[in-house]
Ligand SMILES: [Zn+2]
């Protein structure tokens with residue numbers, strides 16, 4: 001393959017994958033914990049811990065995958081960079097799946113909890129996000145980036161107050 005293809009398209013993949021984190025944060029905050037709570041609530045009420053293999057929240061993954069597939073298909077036939085944006089989205093999706101569904105929620109047949117480093121921070125941050133089953137939740141809405149622990153605790157306490165007022 002022509003080296004130029006990689007020189008131009010590798011950055012597109014990397015930047016698209018990186019931009020997916022703020023995008024996922026936005027969707028998690030304003031859609032999943034907003035008007036789309038009907039799908040996401042299942043994920044906060046621990047229904048995935050039951051014998052069911054899937055939860056309603058998985059529909060979000062289906063929607064994101066569909067968008068990536070459309071980008072790759074459209075890019076293949078029209079504007080090529082769109083295809084590489086689709087690959088970037090897919091890369092983020094795969095990492096999200098391993099970290100979120102695998103490491104944090106253990107939807108795979110073994111348990112592995114990180115004991116140190118960034119993955120431990122990420123694990124604890126998402127656990128704190130799940131400490132509340134309420135729609136009002138501002139704690140650690142990202143998936144691959146986590147704020148410092150003291151900031152997350154402040155957000156958690158503020159949320160608890162807000163929920164109490166309701
Ligand atoms: Zn959530």
Ligand SMILES: [Zn+2]
Pocket residue numbers: 043100104105126130
């Ligand atoms: Zn989760």
